Amino acid sequence: MAEAGLPPAGLVKATAxxxxxLAEGIGDxxxxxxxxxxxxxxxxxxxxxxxxxxxxxxxVDLIACPSCGRAEIDVIDVARRANEAFGDREIPLQVAxxxxxxxGPGEARDAxxxxxxxxxxxxxxxxxRNVAVVPEADMVEALVEWAEFIAEHGAEAAVARxxxxxxxxxxxxxxxxxxxxxxxxxNASEQRVDLISKLS
Ligand code: SF4
Numbered sequence: 001m002a003e004a005g006l007p008p009a010g011l012v013k014a015t016a017x018x019x020x021x022l023a024e025g026i027g028d029x030x031x032x033x034x035x036x037x038x039x040x041x042x043x044x045x046x047x048x049x050x051x052x053x054x055x056x057x058x059x060v061d062l063i064a065c066p067s068c069g070r071a072e073i074d075v076i077d078v079a080r081r082a083n084e085a086f087g088d089r090e091i092p093l094q095v096a097x098x099x100x101x102x103x104g105p106g107e108a109r110d111a112x113x114x115x116x117x118x119x120x121x122x123x124x125x126x127x128x129r130n131v132a133v134v135p136e137a138d139m140v141e142a143l144v145e146w147a148e149f150i151a152e153h154g155a156e157a158a159v160a161r162x163x164x165x166x167x168x169x170x171x172x173x174x175x176x177x178x179x180x181x182x183x184x185x186x187n188a189s190e191q192r193v194d195l196i197s198k199l200s
Contacts, residue, residue: 002033010034011044022052057092063111064097069186071099073117081140091151095143101175113150115143118174126155130167
């Protein structure tokens with residue numbers, strides 16, 4: 001698609017067009033045409049192919065929760081800093097940044113590695129297994145260190161060097177504290193659903 005315009009709208013338009021063709025098996029070459037630095041165009045093409053499983057992953061796939069009433073951190077800021085820290089490093093892992101330890105490790109259990117915040121701490125998990133606890137200020141640094149280790153030595157070697165039961169106990173402690181403080185329905189989901197259904 002030519003002349004898609006400025007990101008992010010241009011990215012959305014171009015991706016809608018290119019991905020549709022690729023999903024149909026049409027085309028051998030793709031090119032994003034964005035009103036942006038050509039590096040952005042190349043990165044978008046690579047990321048689309050990796051996301052569609054059409055190219056072997058070479059770089060980090062950073063996923064993050066949308067944040068909600070449970071988050072004690074600014075998820076957008078931590079995810080953005082993690083994204084910058086990983087940059088274009090060739091670490092072919094899915095890395096998760098999650099706002100809370102109540103649901104984060106479960107929601108991102110398929111990620112190769114992730115971190116979830118709680119009680120001013122970051123709870124690191126590998127494939128859903130708690131592995132370590134770090135101060136909240138060190139979340140991004142710890143995430144990068146662990147991802148580098150896993151990329152080089154594998155997840156099992158990374159898990160083998162720590163006491164996972166202790167990490168799980170610490171996570172459970174912070175999870176219980178958050179649940180006690182915030183209750184089961186911190187997002188007031190039922191009231192919101194009720195309100196939306198009355199409006200519609
Ligand atoms: S429940 Fe936790 S992990 Fe899920 S969106 Fe909210 S803050 Fe993020």
